[in-house]
Amino acid sequence: MAAKIDLTLDCADAQSLAVFWKTALGYIDEPPPAPFSTREEWHASFDLPEDDSVDDGAWLCDPDGNGPRLAVLKVPEPKTAKNRLHIDVRVPGHGSPDERWARIEAESARLVRAGGSVLEVFDGHHVMMADPEGNEFCVGAAAA
Numbered sequence: 552m553a554a555k556i557d558l559t560l561d562c563a564d565a566q567s568l569a570v571f572w573k574t575a576l577g578y579i580d581e582p583p584p585a586p587f588s589t590r591e592e593w594h595a596s597f598d599l600p601e602d603d604s605v606d607d608g609a610w611l612c613d614p615d616g617n618g619p620r621l622a623v624l625k626v627p628e629p630k631t632a633k634n635r636l637h638i639d640v641r642v643p644g645h646g647s648p649d650e651r652w653a654r655i656e657a658e659s660a661r662l663v664r665a666g667g668s669v670l671e672v673f674d675g676h677h678v679m680m681a682d683p684e685g686n687e688f689c690v691g692a693a694a695a
Contacts, residue, residue: 557620562684565623569609571682574665581612634687641693651692659690
């Protein structure tokens with residue numbers, strides 16, 4: 552049996568970055584683990600410093616249960632270099648190379664409106680982007 556993975560993004564503002572990634576991936580806020588009814592209740596169950604807030608993290612999941620969980624966690628230090636691991640956002644749909652490229656361009660434009668930025672365009676293949684805090688990711692076509 553293969554292992555499951557979660558992805559974690561370090562950031563300065565977990566709540567606003569979570570909004571971007573929910574928009575980008577179609578993810579939702581993950582419900583708190585049982586037996587807790589809220590994330591606040593779950594967070595309070597840990598022996599954490601008083602200045603540690605539940606708003607310093609966000610936990611997202613694929614509503615269909617297929618993709619990995621995504622944790623977005625506030626850290627004190629800023630991003631200083633290129634990611635060694637990045638997310639590829641795969642745009643669904645079939646069709647000709649031109650049709651797939653048009654969907655990639657449309658998705659990239661949508662993510663720019665959501666707060667992302669285009670770093671480099673690899674015509675006909677993928678677009679390298681950054682989220683609002685500078686974490687790199689790519690937008691490309693899903694496998695046929």
